[in-house]
Amino acid sequence: xxxxxxxxxxxxxxxxxxxxxxxxxxxxxxxxxxxxxxxxxxxxxxxxxxxxxxxxxxxxxxxxxxxxxxxxxxxxxxxxxxxxxxxxxxxxxxxxxxxxxxxxxxxxxxxxxxxxxxxxxxxxxxxxxxxxxxxxxxxxxxxxxxxxxxxxxxxxxxxxxxxxxxxxxxxxxxxxxxxxxxxxxxxxxxxxxxxxxxxxxxxxxxxxxxxxxxxxxxxxxxxxxxxxxxxxxxxxxxxxxxxxxxxxxxxxxxxxxxxxxxxxxxxxxxxxxxxxxxxxxxxxxxxxxxxxxxxxxxxxxxxxxxxxxxxxxxxxxxxxxxxxxxxxxxxxxxxxxxxxxxxxxxxxxx
Amino acid sequence: xxxxxxxxxxxxxxxxxxxxxxxxxxxxxxxxxxxxxxxxxxxxxxxxxxxxxxxxxxxxxxxxxxxxxxxxxxxxxxxxxxxxxxxxxxxxxxxxxxxxxxxxxxxxxxxxxxxxxxxxxxxxxxxxxxxxxxxxxxxxxxxxxxxxxxxxxxxxxxxxxxxxxxxxxxxx
Numbered sequence: 001x002x003x004x005x006x007x008x009x010x011x012x013x014x015x016x017x018x019x020x021x022x023x024x025x026x027x028x029x030x031x032x033x034x035x036x037x038x039x040x041x042x043x044x045x046x047x048x049x050x051x052x053x054x055x056x057x058x059x060x061x062x063x064x065x066x067x068x069x070x071x072x073x074x075x076x077x078x079x080x081x082x083x084x085x086x087x088x089x090x091x092x093x094x095x096x097x098x099x100x101x102x103x104x105x106x107x108x109x110x111x112x113x114x115x116x117x118x119x120x121x122x123x124x125x126x127x128x129x130x131x132x133x134x135x136x137x138x139x140x141x142x143x144x145x146x147x148x149x150x151x152x153x154x155x156x157x158x159x160x161x162x163x164x165x166x167x168x169x170x171x172x173x174x175x176x177x178x179x180x181x182x183x184x185x186x187x188x189x190x191x192x193x194x195x196x197x198x199x200x201x202x203x204x205x206x207x208x209x210x211x212x213x214x215x216x217x218x219x220x221x222x223x224x225x226x227x228x229x230x231x232x233x234x235x236x237x238x239x240x241x242x243x244x245x246x247x248x249x250x251x252x253x254x255x256x257x258x259x260x261x262x263x264x265x266x267x268x269x270x271x272x273x274x275x276x277x278x279x280x281x282x283x284x285x286x287x288x289x290x291x292x293x294x295x296x297x298x299x300x301x302x303x304x305x306x307x308x309x310x311x312x313x314x315x316x317x318x319x320x321x322x323x324x325x326x327x328x329x330x331x332x333x334x335x336x337x338x339x340x341x342x343x344x345x346x347x348x349x350x
Numbered sequence: 351x352x353x354x355x356x357x358x359x360x361x362x363x364x365x366x367x368x369x370x371x372x373x374x375x376x377x378x379x380x381x382x383x384x385x386x387x388x389x390x391x392x393x394x395x396x397x398x399x400x401x402x403x404x405x406x407x408x409x410x411x412x413x414x415x416x417x418x419x420x421x422x423x424x425x426x427x428x429x430x431x432x433x434x435x436x437x438x439x440x441x442x443x444x445x446x447x448x449x450x451x452x453x454x455x456x457x458x459x460x461x462x463x464x465x466x467x468x469x470x471x472x473x474x475x476x477x478x479x480x481x482x483x484x485x486x487x488x489x490x491x492x493x494x495x496x497x498x499x500x501x502x503x504x505x506x507x508x509x510x511x512x513x514x515x516x517x518x519x520x521x522x
Contacts (some may be wrong), residue, residue: 011434073436076470081429081437082402118473124440 001028003103005101008127010073011040016064019054028129029162032293035071035123038063045162045303075122078103090118092201098128099213100206129204133330136164136308137171140329142182143312144297146267150190150241152176154267154294156286158274158313164308165271166203167246168301168329172269173197173204173245175215175261195220196241197233202248222252229253232261243267255285262294276300277313290315302326305340357518364489365518368510372503376451379495385458386488388414388422389465393481396474403437403470404430417451421462424448441466461487 002025006014007065017031025294030042031305038049048056049063057063066074078095079086089095094104106124110117146153147260152172159165175182179192199205199222205212207224216222221239223231228246236242244261246254258268274280277298281287289295294317302309309326391413397475404426411422421444428440435443445462465484469477 073434076436077434079470080402081404081470082396082406083471084396084477085400085402087473 364514
């Protein structure tokens with residue numbers, strides 16, 4: 001994983017990270033760089049501090065501390081030496097670089113009439129390494145199919161940050177677009193569907209100059225770096241998608257656009273930050289959407305050491321469903337890196 | 351015979367030195383004008399195009415004639431090089447190594463170096479302000495350079511010949 005982002009790092013930092021043990025490099029998910037404070041790494045969901053000789057430790061004592069100079073160089077590199085060209089990104093607090101890696105920024109904000117206009121004195125970076133897991137939604141997708149319309153039901157995917165929402169939604173987009181409908185036997189003859197992705201954070205498709213760097217399927221159109229609500233309406237008007245995909249909804253206008261799309265006979269697959277359905281109902285926009293019956297299914301995601309686990313729940317609030325255990329989203333026999341999910345129970349969607 | 355040949359050579363050399371100095375004087379305001387054009391181009395790329403600096407510099411290099419184009423192209427090459435140089439370092443190295451090829455002087459160089467320390471590290475408005483300031487300074491330099499040209503260009507041309515004649519007379 002490290003080799004995907006190593007070109008972004010200043011030489012000093014590169015030297016430290018190249019000394020990491022092989023397994024740490026392979027499972028590296030996050031690099032957190034804070035000026036003058038210990039270098040933290042996220043490895044398989046766990047937090048570790050790195051020393052300058054590449055050893056990992058749970059405590060921060062003796063860890064390598066990036067200097068102000070290194071942070072300045074890093075900022076220059078990730079902004080391509082052009083902070084002025086990144087004003088929109090700085091307003092949002094993160095930069096997406098080629099390959100879909102998102103770099104979160106923290107520092108002192110500049111306010112303009114009460115609104116955040118940007119960040120200066122940036123002292124914290126979080127490099128999240130994007131992963132493409134082909135087939136990660138293979139077990140999930142068949143449960144979301146709409147057999148009458150030969151397409152997928154409108155679905156809301158819920159999970160806290162870092163649990164694989166984007167990875168799953170990308171695989172769903174790709175599968176629908178290719179027409180790989182998964183295990184469901186009647187779906188074998190279905191063709192792929194036109195997919196429209198509104199990729200506000202450039203994370204799903206990781207477009208570079210409008211061309212996706214991840215494989216999102218042959219029937220997929222992407223509105224890159226576009227506000228979700230506007231992007232959805234633009235896609236509806238211009239690209240006639242059959243399935244619209246949006247990441248991290250939550251603003252009132254997002255809800256409006258999703259309602260509009262679903263009334264136009266389009267399936268919407270959206271993700272949102274929430275632990276589970278109960279949690280989602282606490283957010284006004286999601287609550288309204290769920291109550292309106294815009295979504296047929298809600299999927300709760302959770303990442304474990306074994307892979308992505310999911311639970312499909314009917315979104316209709318009247319149905320009180322018995323709680324069920326989360327299941328793996330990908331093939332059960334053999335997962336990525338050859339780990340097996342055998343022994344994990346598999347069942348039908350409630 | 352040899353004396354005559356020597357005299358002719360001295361005359362030729364003196365004339366050439368004079369003409370060369372005059373050409374430098376004439377080239378300076380012209381290059382200052384071109385440098386101002388280059389910065390205006392950069393201003394447009396930053397202000398309207400939001401073009402990232404390395405690309406903006408390459409485009410600027412295409413728009414101005416040599417030897418100035420080399421300054422910008424060299425910066426763009428260095429900043430994208432494998433050494434991981436900061437923009438400021440790349441700019442400083444390019445301005446120092448390529449400056450000798452131009453007819454420009456120390457004052458302009460310090461204007462450019464000052465500009466280099468601010469490029470790329472602030473928001474758009476701030477960038478445009480700094481470029482504007484550099485443009486004003488270059489304009490002032492251009493005015494003095496033009497005055498120098500009108501005052502000294504002819505003088506250098508005749509001075510070269512006259513000194514050569516003096517040397518020949520003293521030798522004979």
